[in-house]
Amino acid sequence: MQEIRCPKCNEVFQVDDSGYSQIVQQVRDKEFEKEAARRAEELEKAKNSELKIIEMEYEKKLESALSEKSDDISDKEKRITELEARLKSIESEKQLAVANAVRERENSFSEESRKAQKAISDKDIEIAELTAKLKQADNERAFAVDKANSENALALAKKDNEIIELNSKLQNKDNEAELRCRAIEEKYAIELKNKDELIEQYKDFKARLSTKMVGETLEQHCLTQFNSLRMSAFPNAYFEKDNNAKSGSKGDFIFRESEDGIEFISIMFEMKNENDETKTKHKNEDFFKKLDSDRTKKGCEYAVLCTMLEPDNELYNEGIVDVSYRYEKMYVIRPQFFIPIISILRNAALSALQYKTELAEVRNQNIDITNFENSMEEFKTKFSKNYDLASRKFQTAIEEIDKTIDHLQKTKDALLGSERNLRLANDKAQDLTIKKLTRKNPTMQAKFAELAEQRAAGAMIGDGSDSAEVLESDIDAKGDE
Numbered sequence: 001m002q003e004i005r006c007p008k009c010n011e012v013f014q015v016d017d018s019g020y021s022q023i024v025q026q027v028r029d030k031e032f033e034k035e036a037a038r039r040a041e042e043l044e045k046a047k048n049s050e051l052k053i054i055e056m057e058y059e060k061k062l063e064s065a066l067s068e069k070s071d072d073i074s075d076k077e078k079r080i081t082e083l084e085a086r087l088k089s090i091e092s093e094k095q096l097a098v099a100n101a102v103r104e105r106e107n108s109f110s111e112e113s114r115k116a117q118k119a120i121s122d123k124d125i126e127i128a129e130l131t132a133k134l135k136q137a138d139n140e141r142a143f144a145v146d147k148a149n150s151e152n153a154l155a156l157a158k159k160d161n162e163i164i165e166l167n168s169k170l171q172n173k174d175n176e177a178e179l180r181c182r183a184i185e186e187k188y189a190i191e192l193k194n195k196d197e198l199i200e201q202y203k204d205f206k207a208r209l210s211t212k213m214v215g216e217t218l219e220q221h222c223l224t225q226f227n228s229l230r231m232s233a234f235p236n237a238y239f240e241k242d243n244n245a246k247s248g249s250k251g252d253f254i255f256r257e258s259e260d261g262i263e264f265i266s267i268m269f270e271m272k273n274e275n276d277e278t279k280t281k282h283k284n285e286d287f288f289k290k291l292d293s294d295r296t297k298k299g300c301e302y303a304v305l306c307t308m309l310e311p312d313n314e315l316y317n318e319g320i321v322d323v324s325y326r327y328e329k330m331y332v333i334r335p336q337f338f339i340p341i342i343s344i345l346r347n348a349a350l351s352a353l354q355y356k357t358e359l360a361e362v363r364n365q366n367i368d369i370t371n372f373e374n375s376m377e378e379f380k381t382k383f384s385k386n387y388d389l390a391s392r393k394f395q396t397a398i399e400e401i402d403k404t405i406d407h408l409q410k411t412k413d414a415l416l417g418s419e420r421n422l423r424l425a426n427d428k429a430q431d432l433t434i435k436k437l438t439r440k441n442p443t444m445q446a447k448f449a450e451l452a453e454q455r456a457a458g459a460m461i462g463d464g465s466d467s468a469e470v471l472e473s474d475i476d477a478k479g480d481e
Contacts, residue, residue: 005100008093040123043090047130050083051137080138091127218273219252222306222338229339234346242268242298251294255342257349262356265349267342268300273308284309284316284332292327302345303330306338319414320344322421337414344418348425351386355379380430387426394419 005012054076219241226239238256253269270291274282284307295303310316320341321332333341358379394415401412 039090039094040126043087044126044130047083047087047134050079051134054079054137076141080134083134087127087131094123218271218306218308218335221335222253222269222271225338226342233339233343242294244298247297249290249294249297251291251298254298254300256300257346259353260357262353264353264356265302265346266300267302267304267345268295268298269304269306270294271306282309284313285326288323288327288330292330295330301329301349303327304341305330305332306335307332308335317410318417319410320418321414322417333414337411340411340415344422347390348422351383351390352429354382383429384426387422390422391419 003012003014057076226234230237230239234257236257236259239253242251242254244250251268252271255265255267255269256263257265268291270287272282272284272287284305287305287307291303291305307316315321316332316334319334319337323330323332331341358375398412398415401415
């Protein structure tokens with residue numbers, strides 16, 4: 001009887017010679033090698049699966065967040081420790097089994113013992129290789145973690161640099177804005193100082209001037225203003241001093257402009273100024289009669305008094321004042337409205353230029369009665385369009401003036417007054433009729449009479465004598481108008 005000890009449970013049991021020989025035969029055959037190969041394959045598969053699981057978990061942990069990095073590393077280290085413990089236990093079990101088998105076979109099976117020893121050494125080599133691979137995986141994992149940490153540190157450093165750069169740029173912008181504000185304040189302070197000095201110089205200069213020189217200074221100012229815009233705004237205009245005193249008196253300046261040989265605008269200007277120290281103070285109304293007389297003698301359509309008199313009069317300080325209630329087509333302005341009054345009157349005259357041209361043609365041609373009213377309506381429409389354009393331009397000018405210095409508010413009011421006058425002129429133009437134009441015109445009366453006879457004849461044929469009498473009474477009433 002032979003005793004055999006179980007390598008797993010260490011239980012000792014007896015077998016007979018036949019049983020023992022069978023066990024020995026199993027050991028001799030390939031069962032031991034198959035068992036060893038199977039155990040090694042299982043170990044390799046388990047280790048590969050564990051390694052794959054570890055790698056997958058590691059990749060997931062890297063993508064999730066750096067905050068869980070330490071926990072992941074500790075989990076992996078625990079798993080590696082467990083694997084190493086499992087490998088050690090398997091190795092110890094294997095060594096124990098082999099040692100027991102070797103002890104049992106060493107007396108009679110030396111060759112098999114050597115084979116088993118060789119197999120064990122091979123497995124030890126494989127285990128060493130697996131251990132080396134495991135250490136390599138650990139090193140790769142540690143390298144990946146270090147790399148991720150370094151990349152994160154670089155990204156954070158880059159963001160910090162960007163934040164510092166943005167803060168510096170913001171500070172530079174603030175400094176630039178402050179410098180610009182200071183520059184603007186200094187600029188306006190210098191301009192204000194220069195204006196104050198200019199005012200003082202002007203006061204001193206005005207105080208040294210005689211009355212005659214003061215008036216001539218205003219004339220020179222207006223002439224300079226006009227000459228600065230002559231070629232751009234008034235290239236075909238005539239603007240010169242009125243030196244013709246044959247009629248006994250003369251104005252200061254005459255403005256005329258023509259187109260196609262037809263003069264559509266003419267203005268007589270009178271300039272008035274005086275020193276503050278002048279004892280005898282004049283009023284603007286003192287010069288209305290002379291200005292109107294000069295306008296009539298020189299054949300000018302408009303009369304304009306450019307004055308510095310009555311500086312405290314709110315009426316004249318509005319800018320452009322229409323005094324047509326005293327003298328026809330006469331205006332009183334301050335010097336700063338010298339160019340605007342010329343532009344306003346010129347634009348209004350340009351709007352009526354077509355009407356004047358057509359009226360001159362009508363005087364030289366036979367008038368087509370049936371189309372005259374259509375032409376008149378077309379003229380009214382065009383005149384209204386010109387008025388609308390002028391009104392929009394006035395409105396634009398007013399809006400621009402509102403954006404400037406408060407001092408120009410008076411300019412806005414003057415322009416609004418001019419716009420009201422233009423509206424009144426438009427209303428007057430709209431009230432213009434054929435009968436009013438043809439009043440006391442024998443040719444037109446004959447045409448109207450002929451037309452009335454034709455209508456009366458048609459009415460007698462169609463409706464009877466009563467309708468003809470009504471038509472004749474209507475025509476007579478229109479002729480009286």
